[in-house]
Amino acid sequence: xxxxxxxxxxxxxxxxxxxxxxxxxxxxxxxxxxxxxxxxxxxxxxxxxxxxxxxxxxxxxxxxxxxxxxxxxxxxxxxxxxxxxxxxxxxxxxxxxxxxxxxxxxxxxxxxxxxxxxxxxxxxxxxxxxxxxxxxxxxxxxxxxxxxxxxxxxxxxxxxxxxxxxxxxxxxxxxxxxxxxxxxxxxxxxxxxxxxxxxxxxxxxxxxxxxxxxxxxxxxxxxxxxxxxxxxxxxxxxxxxxxxxxxxxxxxxxxxxxxxxxxxxxxxxxxxxxxxxxxxxxxxxxxxxxxxxxxxxxxxxxxxxxxxxxxxxxxxxxxxxxxxxxxxxxxxxxxxxxxxxxxxxxxxxxxxxxxxxxxxxxxxxxxxxxxxxxxxxxxxxxxxxxxxxxxxxxxxxxxxxxxxxxxxxxxxxxxxxx
Amino acid sequence: xxxxxxxxxxxxxxxxxxxxxxxxxxxxxxxxxxxxxxxxxxxxxxxxxxxxxxxxxxxxxxxxxxxxxxxxxxxxxxxxxxxxxxxxxxxxxxxxxxxxxxxxxxxxxxxxxxxxxxxxxxxxxxxxxxxxxxxxxxxxxxxxxxxxxxxxxxxxxxxxxxxxxxxxxxxxxxxxxxxxxxxxxxxxxxxxxxxxxxxxxxxxxxxxxxxxxxxxxxxxxxxxxxxxxxxxxxxxxxxxxxxxxxxxxxxxxxxxxxxxxxxxxxxxxxxxxxxxxxxxxxxxxxxxxxxxxxxxxxxxxxxxxxxxxxxxxxxxxxxxxxxxxxxxxxxxxxxxxxxxxxxxxxxxxxxxxxxxxxxxx
Numbered sequence: 001x002x003x004x005x006x007x008x009x010x011x012x013x014x015x016x017x018x019x020x021x022x023x024x025x026x027x028x029x030x031x032x033x034x035x036x037x038x039x040x041x042x043x044x045x046x047x048x049x050x051x052x053x054x055x056x057x058x059x060x061x062x063x064x065x066x067x068x069x070x071x072x073x074x075x076x077x078x079x080x081x082x083x084x085x086x087x088x089x090x091x092x093x094x095x096x097x098x099x100x101x102x103x104x105x106x107x108x109x110x111x112x113x114x115x116x117x118x119x120x121x122x123x124x125x126x127x128x129x130x131x132x133x134x135x136x137x138x139x140x141x142x143x144x145x146x147x148x149x150x151x152x153x154x155x156x157x158x159x160x161x162x163x164x165x166x167x168x169x170x171x172x173x174x175x176x177x178x179x180x181x182x183x184x185x186x187x188x189x190x191x192x193x194x195x196x197x198x199x200x201x202x203x204x205x206x207x208x209x210x211x212x213x214x215x216x217x218x219x220x221x222x223x224x225x226x227x228x229x230x231x232x233x234x235x236x237x238x239x240x241x242x243x244x245x246x247x248x249x250x251x252x253x254x255x256x257x258x259x260x261x262x263x264x265x266x267x268x269x270x271x272x273x274x275x276x277x278x279x280x281x282x283x284x285x286x287x288x289x290x291x292x293x294x295x296x297x298x299x300x301x302x303x304x305x306x307x308x309x310x311x312x313x314x315x316x317x318x319x320x321x322x323x324x325x326x327x328x329x330x331x332x333x334x335x336x337x338x339x340x341x342x343x344x345x346x347x348x349x350x351x352x353x354x355x356x357x358x359x360x361x362x363x364x365x366x367x368x369x370x371x372x373x374x375x376x377x378x379x380x381x382x383x384x385x386x387x388x389x390x391x392x393x394x395x396x397x398x399x400x401x402x403x404x405x406x407x408x409x410x411x412x413x414x415x416x417x418x
Numbered sequence: 419x420x421x422x423x424x425x426x427x428x429x430x431x432x433x434x435x436x437x438x439x440x441x442x443x444x445x446x447x448x449x450x451x452x453x454x455x456x457x458x459x460x461x462x463x464x465x466x467x468x469x470x471x472x473x474x475x476x477x478x479x480x481x482x483x484x485x486x487x488x489x490x491x492x493x494x495x496x497x498x499x500x501x502x503x504x505x506x507x508x509x510x511x512x513x514x515x516x517x518x519x520x521x522x523x524x525x526x527x528x529x530x531x532x533x534x535x536x537x538x539x540x541x542x543x544x545x546x547x548x549x550x551x552x553x554x555x556x557x558x559x560x561x562x563x564x565x566x567x568x569x570x571x572x573x574x575x576x577x578x579x580x581x582x583x584x585x586x587x588x589x590x591x592x593x594x595x596x597x598x599x600x601x602x603x604x605x606x607x608x609x610x611x612x613x614x615x616x617x618x619x620x621x622x623x624x625x626x627x628x629x630x631x632x633x634x635x636x637x638x639x640x641x642x643x644x645x646x647x648x649x650x651x652x653x654x655x656x657x658x659x660x661x662x663x664x665x666x667x668x669x670x671x672x673x674x675x676x677x678x679x680x681x682x683x684x685x686x687x688x689x690x691x692x693x694x695x696x697x698x699x700x701x702x703x704x705x706x707x708x709x710x711x712x713x714x715x716x717x718x719x720x721x722x723x724x725x726x727x728x729x730x731x732x733x734x735x736x737x738x739x740x741x742x743x744x745x746x747x748x749x750x751x752x753x754x755x756x757x758x759x760x761x762x763x764x765x766x767x768x769x770x771x772x773x774x775x776x777x778x779x
Contacts, residue, residue: 074467099467189726244728245616245640377467378747385727392642392729398530401514402550405528410747413463415470 024058027313028083030073032300034063038333045329050320057313059085077101082305084314090131090298091191091370091380094123098374098417102128103306106315111322118297118367119339129303130318132327133336136363137196137295138283139182140255140263140273146282149175156285156358156365162203162231165287169240172261180242182235183260186391187246193384194370196264197232199286199294202368204228208379209371209407214416216379216407220386221400228289229396236391244388267359268335274355283358286366297367299336337363374417378410453761460755466748479755485548487526489516493540501540510542517546551727552756555734558646562653562735563714570654570714571661571706578665579695596659603656607723610652614638614724639725642732649720649733657713661706668702669695704775708768715764736760 029047033039040063047059062083064072070092076082077099088096096102104126112120112127121129146153151168154160160168172181185192198208205224209216219225235241242250242260255263256276274281286293302321304314327343330336331350337359338344349356370376386403390396411417460479464472493501493508502509513531516523529546532553537543547553581591598606613620616637625633638648672695680690718737721727727734727742736756744753 077467095467098469100469243637243640245637247615247617250617381742381746388728389730394730397512398514401518402530410749413749414465414468 024056025310025313027057027059027085027310027317029059029061029085029317030069030083031061031063031087032066032069032089034065036334042326042330042333046321046326050317053320054316057310057316059317073101080307082307084305084308084310085302085317086305087300087302088121088129089191089300090118090121090129091195092377093121093129093298093301093303094372095374095377096303097123097126097128100306102303103308103311104128105130105304105318106311107319111319114340114342116297116337116339116363116367118299118363118369119301121298121301121303123372129301130322131299131301131339132321132330133299134297134339134363134367135266135268135299136297136337136359136367137199137264137266138270138285138359138362139287140265140270141261141282141284142277142280143282144280145172145261153282154284154287156361159285159293160287162287162289166231169235169262170238173238173240175261177258178261179254179259181240181261183246183251183254183263183265184235184241185246185251185264186242186244186388187248187251189384189388191380191384193387194380195296196266197387198370198380198383199296199366199368200232200289201225201228203286203289203291203294204231205289205291207371208383209373209375209411211371211373214373214375214411216404216411219404220383220407221397221404224291225400225404226397229390229400231289232387233390233393233396236393244391267337267356270356270359271335283356283362285362293366294368295362295366297363297369374414375407375411379407382406382410456754456757456761459751460758462751464750464754466745466750468748475751479751480759481548482752483549483552483755483759485529486532487529487546487548489513489523489526489544489546490537491516491542491544508540513544513546551731551734552739554731555727555736555739558732558734559715559717559736561646562650562717563711565650566653566714567707567710569650570658570710571703573654574658574661574706575665575699577658577662578669579691581662582666582669595662598656599659601656603719604723606652606656607720611639611724614648614652616640640729642730645725645729645733649717649724653714653717653720657710661710664706664709665699665702668699672698700775704771707775708771711767711771712764715760715767736763 031043033043043061043063047061051058070089073082073086073088073096082101086101088102093102097104105128107127107130109127112130115130116134118134119131120127121131143153146168149168149171151171152160152164154164169181172178185196188196194208201207201220201224204227206222206228207219210219213219236243242254250259254260255265256273270283286295302318304311304318308314324338324340324343324346327338327340328346331338331343331347335349335356337356338347338350341360341364344350344357344360345352348354350360351357371379373379382403386399389399461474461476462472463475463478491510491513493510496502517526517529519527526546529548530550532545532547532550534542534544577595581588581595615622616639617635619635619638621638622633622635626635636644638644676694676698677690680694685693716737717735718741721733721735721738722741725733727738737760740753740756740760742753743749743756
């Protein structure tokens with residue numbers, strides 16, 4: 001029955017397209033989510049609705065697997081063959097904007113009011129892309145474990161301080177009930193490192209790159225950076241967290257199995273522990289190391305390519321796509337955080353009283369963007385290696401010096417990314 | 419008569435060239451052109467993504483890779499001139515005091531310590547490099563070649579000798595030994611990551627069982643001392659079947675009558691190997707060594723999948739660094755410079771091997 005419905009819809013769609021093709025302009029669109037059926041259905045739904053809602057434009061989707069998406073965009077940019085609409089991962093947006101892949105959106109700023117900061121891709125005073133969702137990290141914990149170890153349950157208004165967090169880890173480790181007090185997710189190499197651990201550095205008062213000074217020296221390896229680095233190394237020296245050789249399977253199930261007392265993880269992994277521990281499960285805010293509690297922000301966002309000849313149409317599509325019903329649908333379908341409070345209210349899990357409501361609050365209160373500069377694309381990789389090396393016992397000051405030098409050399413080699 | 423023959427030869431030549439043309443074209447397009455381009459790019463500041471124009475920078479990329487500096491440091495002295503000792507160890511000033519904006523040492527600016535030697539009790543000699551990661555990649559790659567080439571070809575030869583017998587079911591063994599070769603290196607690396615796992619890995623479990631728990635689990639890929647040897651062992655296992663087949667083909671070209679003569683003469687097994695088999699394998703040996711050396715120099719998928727160069731750069735390799743720089747860090751020029759250096763390395767070693775194995779009359 002359902003199949004027949006789908007076929008009928010497809011036939012109808014083809015009919016509509018064939019009928020109206022002469023008057024309509026095609027808009028090509030690229031998306032990174034090939035292979036995920038639910039995600040594809042959601043995107044297709046938006047496209048179908050858009051195509052049906054007006055008669056000027058027809059959006060045609062091409063999906064890529066996430067692993068090869070950026071390569072495809074780079075290749076297409078070299079060949080001057082970019083689509084009209086494309087999606088871009090938040091932290092690399094400034095690089096693509098600088099490189100001339102993306103054109104600024106001409107969307108009315110008023111429509112972006114109330115969006116979470118991580119969902120709006122700004123660079124150089126312009127909005128280049130808008131996300132239909134954001135993601136957030138939290139400390140996964142169990143109330144019973146904290147209470148048994150006499151640890152205060154922190155709240156959004158009063159998160160743990162750095163010292164409190166540290167003493168909590170010590171207490172949990174000395175309880176002897178766990179292999180490790182905290183699982184940071186060292187098995188997840190790649191963008192996870194700067195996304196998840198960069199905010200700890202920002203909370204210490206440093207950053208991977210000081211955007212206003214346009215350099216990493218003094219910010220990554222300044223006093224705040226060194227303090228962060230020493231603390232980071234001490235976590236591994238004191239055996240509070242698993243190291244870089246962590247087993248990927250342990251990352252997935254270690255918290256559920258009770259190997260780890262706490263886990264630093266994102267909203268996308270929240271449902272299994274919630275199902276297992278129920279009311280005992282807590283999602284705690286990031287600790288405050290002195291410069292405010294911070295978590296990473298910005299996920300995939302939609303933008304318009306600079307070489308598009310149909311920027312009006314592309315802009316109209318993006319404006320159409322950021323309706324609250326679609327934001328809520330994405331959240332319900334694949335568990336992401338809706339980027340406006342209206343859509344959060346409509347969503348199943350993030351509405352007040354919903355199971356993951358706290359992540360919307362976390363995103364709203366603590367989300368901090370990764371250094372908004374074209375240099376981040378290299379800075380993030382350098383930072384990842386530095387974190388791994390420090391975790392493995394490399395000298396903190398030397399490693400951060402080297403990392404800062406490498407980032408600054410890259411900025412210089414690119415003429416300051418001006 | 420003469421002109422006719424010449425015309426025929428010319429026709430033959432023309433056909434020959436026509437037949438070679440497609441292959442030449444492909445070699446030119448996919449081997450020679452990229453190499454010439456890499457060489458050209460390594461003299462510029464080419465980026466993967468950049469709106470800025472490419473500029474010629476001469477040998478700067480090579481200087482950054484190969485720059486080496488030296489520094490002799492004296493211990494920190496107290497106010498009264500005595501050497502300061504902390505926890506029983508003489509305390510030296512940090513190298514970063516000399517390498518970061520110190521006007522007295524401009525030639526060492528932004529260099530990093532590679533290693534240090536104690537010259538005497540109160541003086542240390544520090545070798546600095548502009549790019550320590552690259553130097554470590556060179557060291558690891560050379561070490562990898564030096565260990566893998568003889569071990570892999572040796573084991574392959576032993577396996578070839580073992581399966582070069584007319585026994586029932588010998589094909590089963592041939593298949594088993596050859597099986598890893600047909601599996602992609604990426605898949606093999608993934609599987610071996612589980613084998614080497616620090617807690618629940620098969621290797622640790624086996625060692626624990628056979629030693630009755632005496633051997634504690636080792637994080638094979640997580641220790642700087644075991645990561646590279648672990649990757650070497652896996653690589654030898656994966657590639658040994660391929661070279662076994664080459665050895666086997668060599669063994670089967672040795673004429674049987676030679677062995678019969680040796681048997682009649684009363685030669686021992688060792689003498690048969692030493693005076694019949696080994697001389698007969700001479701050309702095969704050269705081929706195997708050259709192939710293994712070249713393959714070993716391009717060490718990459720194992721590193722990418724298993725360690726990504728860590729821990730603490732103990733498994734960095736040249737090709738891995740070329741990819742990381744050229745692609746992840748968008749520095750096409752830097753990655754090209756590494757590729758060119760790798761080419762020169764492999765070329766000079768191949769020439770040296772040719773020289774060692776030249777025909778001597």
